[in-house]
Amino acid sequence: MIILGIETSCDETSAAVVSVNETSQEILLLSNVTASSLTLHAKTGGIIPEIAAREQIKYILPVIQEALRSTPGVDAQTIDAIAVTYGPGLIGSLLVGVETARTLSYLWNKPLIPVNHLYGHIYANWLTTNGQGPKTIDFPALALVVSGGHTDLVLMKSHKKLEVVGSTRDDAAGEAFDKTGRLLGLAYPAGSVIARLSEKGNPKAYQLPRPMHNSGDFDFSFSGLKTAVLREVKSLGKPTDKQITDLCASIQQAIVDILVKKTLDAAKKYNTKSILLGGGVAANKKLRDTLSEKSELSAVNCQLFVPEAEYCTDNAAMIAAAAYFQKKEIPWQEFTADPELYYE
């Protein structure tokens, strides 16, 4: 089965082709092409929705054409389904992908599969690239979805049974990186910049809070961390480069500590066999390394799955993968975007 995936929920315009072996359930990635308008937003401290959507209108057809062109033997006739993100996200951006997918479904007479972006981040873990063989992920699995808009712990008893067991009460983990980065004068999105600067910094230099660390549930809160960083920045006046790298390392350490503790506690409580990371923050090396090193991981007998960094941030390959397992076709006439979508 060949699936064309389309993702346009935020600033990215992405198209991908995957080939599914329906016997082994291997989701083999054949092509993934992504254009981003991020450089246009870097100075403004956040995405400007209207600019993102206008850029996406320009990119969408060339990106789809390139995804098909770079996959030998695959064209409009040979694909079996079109999968597209229909939420959550920015409405103007979502509509670019949704309306393109509806039109192609009608023109090419192909089934249309709506995909929840959050499920996409989870299903990035099922993607394989050449030669790896199918991914065997045992249930129950616990997914930590950490992106610019979400921080969720999702218990998966099967592909059809998902339950949110924890989520953020205020800022998302990615937002915590982005907002504290902004206080330090770093460009948006600051997550990867903080990660890079942290390599030279001392994670113990500043005593930052770990909100809700011992709350006994699996919810998160990051707004207190932002306030604490604001206080530090104000007291420093104009921070030196050394103070900035130390603050970056301390911020990253605080966020990673909270995410790792809650994830391992939830894995223990629900006796999960697998832990899956997903979302832009899952690209963070410190988070990936800390979780894989933690001795508790072997104590709870869990296997850790982490997508390659480029499939943690927004991409269409993960949307095509999620479409195969979720398999919910919809007639193009009845399909629309849902910017407020959460887990069904």
Ligand code: KG4
């Ligand atoms: O999943 P994503 O690409 O888009 C959303 O669905 O939101 O996630 C974007 C978020 C941003 O907040 C960005 O700062 C963060 O992921 N991010 C990172 C890293 N790379 C991206 N955060 C920490 N470390 C990174 N290496």
Ligand code: ZN
């Ligand atoms: Zn995302």
